[in-house]
Amino acid sequence: MTPNEVDYSDIQGLVRFGFGAMKEARYALLRVKDLPAARAWLRSAPITTAATMDPPPPTALQVAFTAAGLKALEVSPAAVAGFSPEYLAGMTEENRSRRLGDIGQSAPEEWEWGYGSDAMPHLIVMFFAEPGQLAPLLKNSKNSIWEEAFTEIRWLETENLDGIEPFGFADGISQPQIDWEQRRDPTRAEVDYSNLCSLGEFLLGYPNEYNKFTERPLLEPDEQSADLLGAVEAPEKKDLGRNGTYFVLRDLQQDVRAFWQFLNQQSEGDFATAEKLGASFVGRTRAGDPLARVQKSSIPGITPEEKQNQFTFEKDPGGSGCPFGAHIRRANPRNTDFPGRPAGFFARLVTRLGFGPRGFRDDLMSSVRFHRILRRGREYGPELRPEDAVALAPPNDPERGLHFICLNANISRQFEFLQNAWIVNTKFSGLTNESDPLLGTRAPLVGCPATAHFTIEAENHLRRRLSGLPQFVTVRGGAYFFLPSLRALRYFTA
Amino acid sequence: MMPQSSFMVLAAIDPNRETELRALLDSMNEAPGRVNQTNPLVPFARLEMLHFARFVILHDETIDDVKVYNLQPQTYPLYLAFLGDIDGNEKAFLRELATVAADGLRKILSCCIGFPSGSDLVRWMQEHRAPPIANYVNRPGRTVRQVHEEAALQESIVNFIKIRTPALAALSPRDLHAEIQRFVADEKLAGRLMLSPQPATPIDWQLRNLLHFVGMPALFFLASPLLILLAPLFLFRLRMLENSDPELCWRVDPSYSDGLANLEDHYVTNQFTAMGSLKPGFVRLAVVIGVLWAVNWGARHLFTRGRLARIRTIHFARWVFLDDRKRMVFFSNYDGTVESYMDDFINKTGFGLNAVFSNGIGYPRTDWLVIGGCADEQKYKDFLRRHTLPTQVWYKAYPGLTAIDLERNSRIRDGLESPSLGEKEARDWAALL
Numbered sequence: 050m051t052p053n054e055v056d057y058s059d060i061q062g063l064v065r066f067g068f069g070a071m072k073e074a075r076y077a078l079l080r081v082k083d084l085p086a087a088r089a090w091l092r093s094a095p096i097t098t099a100a101t102m103d104p105p106p107p108t109a110l111q112v113a114f115t116a117a118g119l120k121a122l123e124v125s126p127a128a129v130a131g132f133s134p135e136y137l138a139g140m141t142e143e144n145r146s147r148r149l150g151d152i153g154q155s156a157p158e159e160w161e162w163g164y165g166s167d168a169m170p171h172l173i174v175m176f177f178a179e180p181g182q183l184a185p186l187l188k189n190s191k192n193s194i195w196e197e198a199f200t201e202i203r204w205l206e207t208e209n210l211d212g213i214e215p216f217g218f219a220d221g222i223s224q225p226q227i228d229w230e231q232r233r234d235p236t237r238a239e240v241d242y243s244n245l246c247s248l249g250e251f252l253l254g255y256p257n258e259y260n261k262f263t264e265r266p267l268l269e270p271d272e273q274s275a276d277l278l279g280a281v282e283a284p285e286k287k288d289l290g291r292n293g294t295y296f297v298l299r300d301l302q303q304d305v306r307a308f309w310q311f312l313n314q315q316s317e318g319d320f321a322t323a324e325k326l327g328a329s330f331v332g333r334t335r336a337g338d339p340l341a342r343v344q345k346s347s348i349p350g351i352t353p354e355e356k357q358n359q360f361t362f363e364k365d366p367g368g369s370g371c372p373f374g375a376h377i378r379r380a381n382p383r384n385t386d387f388p389g390r391p392a393g394f395f396a397r398l399v400t401r402l403g404f405g406p407r408g409f410r411d412d413l414m415s416s417v418r419f420h421r422i423l424r425r426g427r428e429y430g431p432e433l434r435p436e437d438a439v440a441l442a443p444p445n446d447p448e449r450g451l452h453f454i455c456l457n458a459n460i461s462r463q464f465e466f467l468q469n470a471w472i473v474n475t476k477f478s479g480l481t482n483e484s485d486p487l488l489g490t491r492a493p494l495v496g497c498p499a500t501a502h503f504t505i506e507a508e509n510h511l512r513r514r515l516s517g518l519p520q521f522v523t524v525r526g527g528a529y530f531f532l533p534s535l536r537a538l539r540y541f542t543a
Numbered sequence: 544m545m546p547q548s549s550f551m552v553l554a555a556i557d558p559n560r561e562t563e564l565r566a567l568l569d570s571m572n573e574a575p576g577r578v579n580q581t582n583p584l585v586p587f588a589r590l591e592m593l594h595f596a597r598f599v600i601l602h603d604e605t606i607d608d609v610k611v612y613n614l615q616p617q618t619y620p621l622y623l624a625f626l627g628d629i630d631g632n633e634k635a636f637l638r639e640l641a642t643v644a645a646d647g648l649r650k651i652l653s654c655c656i657g658f659p660s661g662s663d664l665v666r667w668m669q670e671h672r673a674p675p676i677a678n679y680v681n682r683p684g685r686t687v688r689q690v691h692e693e694a695a696l697q698e699s700i701v702n703f704i705k706i707r708t709p710a711l712a713a714l715s716p717r718d719l720h721a722e723i724q725r726f727v728a729d730e731k732l733a734g735r736l737m738l739s740p741q742p743a744t745p746i747d748w749q750l751r752n753l754l755h756f757v758g759m760p761a762l763f764f765l766a767s768p769l770l771i772l773l774a775p776l777f778l779f780r781l782r783m784l785e786n787s788d789p790e791l792c793w794r795v796d797p798s799y800s801d802g803l804a805n806l807e808d809h810y811v812t813n814q815f816t817a818m819g820s821l822k823p824g825f826v827r828l829a830v831v832i833g834v835l836w837a838v839n840w841g842a843r844h845l846f847t848r849g850r851l852a853r854i855r856t857i858h859f860a861r862w863v864f865l866d867d868r869k870r871m872v873f874f875s876n877y878d879g880t881v882e883s884y885m886d887d888f889i890n891k892t893g894f895g896l897n898a899v900f901s902n903g904i905g906y907p908r909t910d911w912l913v914i915g916g917c918a919d920e921q922k923y924k925d926f927l928r929r930h931t932l933p934t935q936v937w938y939k940a941y942p943g944l945t946a947i948d949l950e951r952n953s954r955i956r957d958g959l960e961s962p963s964l965g966e967k968e969a970r971d972w973a974a975l976l
Contacts, residue, residue: 134794134797134800137797138797138801142801143805144801144804144805144807144808145804147808147809148808148880236918259918259919259920261919261920261921263921264794264921367974386890400853401852401853401891401892401894402852403845403846403850403851403852403853403854403892405853407848407850408971409947409950409951409954409971409974409975412850412853412855412891413855413947415883415886415887415890416890419886419890459921461882462882462886462920465882466882466883466886469880469882469883470879470880470882470883474879475811476811476878476945476947476948479947479951481945481948481951494810494811494943495577495809495810495942495943496810496811496941496942496943496944497811497943498943506974508970509715509716509970510712510713510714510715510716510719510973511704511708511711511712511714511719511973511976512974512976513708513712514701514704514705516705
């Protein structure tokens with residue numbers, strides 16, 4: 050085995066699979082009550098790995114830890130200190146909340162969990178199962194050791210909506226393709242959009258898009274760390290991060306009724322028009338077809354069958370196909386290292402020196418390949434069809450939303466950048482006074498009192514601008530976790 | 544056009560009065576990182592020529608880094624820097640400043656060594672000026688007044704559109720242009736909008752600018768035989784240094800980075816102050832001076848349309864040498880978060896970043912001056928955070944507007960002032976609204 054070869058059986062399965070066939074899932078947010086019992090339970094937990102199995106397993110179990118959790122497990126402080134600053138400080142650090150847009154109704158003080166020491170989980174245990182298999186899995190797992198080991202802060206329930214998120218749009222269509230074989234050379238400038246991303250963007254211990262190794266705890270070899278793999282770039286050290294990654298969880302409550310009522314009211318009660326308007330918010334129709342034109346040639350890292358993902362925004366520089374501010378255009382602008390695809394060394398040099406295309410919107414955004422995330426979220430709450438959502442809410446209308454989960458090796462460069470610079474940014478892509486139509490908080494900023502707009506660009510006439518968008522999504526909880534390798538888990542629980 | 548210039552007062556703080564000074568500076572803020580624009584000490588907003596300003600205590604945490612070169616750390620005085628970016632010339636501004644904020648400035652500057660109570664404020668500030676070696680202005684000629692007028696124009700057009708949407712939406716871009724021209728003309732007549740014409744460019748500035756434009760390359764050309772002769776030796780020495788210069792790139796203490804973060808992201812624009820010691824020796828000094836001369840020349844003559852190489856988010860930036868060129872400070876005003884700012888630099892203009900900052904002690908290793916360096920992303924970010932200083936007071940005359948907003952607004956105005964537009968021009972113009 051070469052030093053950087055991937056041992057799938059050391060990686061938690063969630064990195065490689067979404068466990069799509071396991072339609073049922075529940076997540077337990079836990080605090081350690083009794084340390085020896087917690088270690089014992091975790092040691093005996095049958096964690097599902099990324100190795101392929103034939104037939105695939107009917108259930109899966111995954112586990113991830115917050116920084117507080119590692120402390121509760123009494124992992125050595127030196128090892129904990131090697132994790133990233135954003136993971137150690139946590140999602141609710143005050144300055145971070147300002148950057149993530151967790152303000153107003155979404156401020157951590159208002160959260161149901163994740164803020165304040167009692168509501169901060171130490172770990173999350175995720176149970177996935179094929180229909181009918183969840184109850185027995187939980188029964189087996191929640192044994193007497195579990196009872197002794199953990200305090201349950203909260204159970205996060207999930208709902209299988211068959212790939213449709215609560216607002217009623219197909220979701221999870223675009224995911225980065227991980228370069229597991231590590232054949233791609235990320236140091237080469239990217240001129241054409243590619244969906245293939247370096248393994249090190251999603252798993253610690255491997256080269257990332259800068260062809261460097263993301264910071265992580267590297268330990269001196271000793272008895273306790275003997276079982277850990279060596280670091281690829283420093284074989285004399287033991288790599289606690291290797292085959293693990295950061296796991297970002299945010300509870301996003303979606304006001305489905307407010308969403309469709311707003312669209313409906315803007316469309317003067319015509320539902321088809323409301324659906325169209327909703328599609329311009331998302332950048333896709335409800336069925337998932339992109340508003341930007343699908344291209345014939347296939348994009349690296351996207352199979353020809355994935356037709357709904359076979360597009361970039363290059364042919365739509367004016368936003369008349371897909372609005373600049375549409376959710377999918379913010380979340381993944383599908384751009385490259387250079388504007389205007391300069392061919393050849395000389396053209397690239399000219400661009401590098403700042404003499405490339407000079408249009409108002411040219412070269413505004415950072416290259417997307419440094420800011421990708423792997424999404425693994427699941428919905429919660431009963432389905433509410435858009436047609437029914439326009440009606441007034443009955444008493445005790447249940448909550449709906451998304452347990453947003455993403456995996457990334459560098460929280461600040463990937464999740465936080467994306468959330469801050471693209472999703473909540475009121476100045477994204479030359480726009481002003483608007484943030485993400487789905488996720489934005491509409492909170493005023495100093496000098497920018499209005500942020501509740503949405504612009505729909507048009508080709509040959511004036512753009513349309515909506516105002517008074519309500520806040521549709523409220524953050525109700527969240528935390529940064531570390532999803533360890535199986536070796537690291539044994540190290541934590543030894 | 545009205546050219547922009549900069550000022551910077553640099554004075555050593557009286558150690559006995561540092562606490563008092565810090566309290567005074569804090570009193571100028573409503574909250575950490577959020578200045579009171581009309582605070583009684585220096586009511587910035589009353590200075591109509593002022594774009595950006597800051598007070599920063601240049602407390603260099605990395606002073607001991609020189610030890611890696613077996614040099615004894617120097618005991619430099621602790622400086623207060625007061626700097627800003629202005630329309631017109633420095634002298635006129637300082638006079639205005641002394642009129643508007645005499646008492647406040649005296650209070651602040653009296654915490655510095657050698658500020659006698661009866662002294663002439665303007666003269667004292669001039670005696671303590673610290674000129675930049677390189678300076679960047681996003682859009683030379685765009686005055687604070689113009690920024691405000693064009694922002695009002697944009698807002699007024701947007702409101703007009705909002706009221707008249709159905710009628711305007713039916714128009715072709717050219718007709719829309721004409722319609723909005725009429726509306727703006729009426730607003731101007733009614734005195735609700737003001738679009739001041741560009742003032743004449745001062746002749747002496749034009750001459751100096753031309754001389755600089757021609758003079759620098761001419762000097763370079765004259766010196767080129769010598770430079771070519773020395774180049775191999777120079778490059779050989781540089782490669783030797785690159786092979787041996789130590790990297791000092793570790794993560795800062797969380798309490799330090801939290802202290803910085805407390806002052807960031809309160810506005811769409813942020814301040815950035817970073818300082819450190821230059822690598823010892825003639826070669827490194829020559830490189831950094833040469834590169835910064837080139838940057839300054841480029842900024843003055845080539846990058847005058849809102850882009851510093853590929854970067855479009857910087858309003859004003861400058862590099863200043865301190866202490867006999869032993870140390871350097873970099874000041875910048877940029878849009879977005881520090882994380883996106885660093886990414887922008889790494890991915891868009893890493894070569895330029897390396898050429899300048901790799902002459903600072905501890906920078907991630909470069910090859911041939913421009914390769915590598917910040918391409919080691921995390922090392923570079925750690926390096927930079929170590930050298931970043933908290934900026935105690937920071938003022939921006941148009942807090943809600945990014946450099947891109949300013950460009951949009953200027954393009955809207957330029958389009959309006961063209962009597963008529965072609966089909967495509969009109970389409971591009973309409974897309975800005």
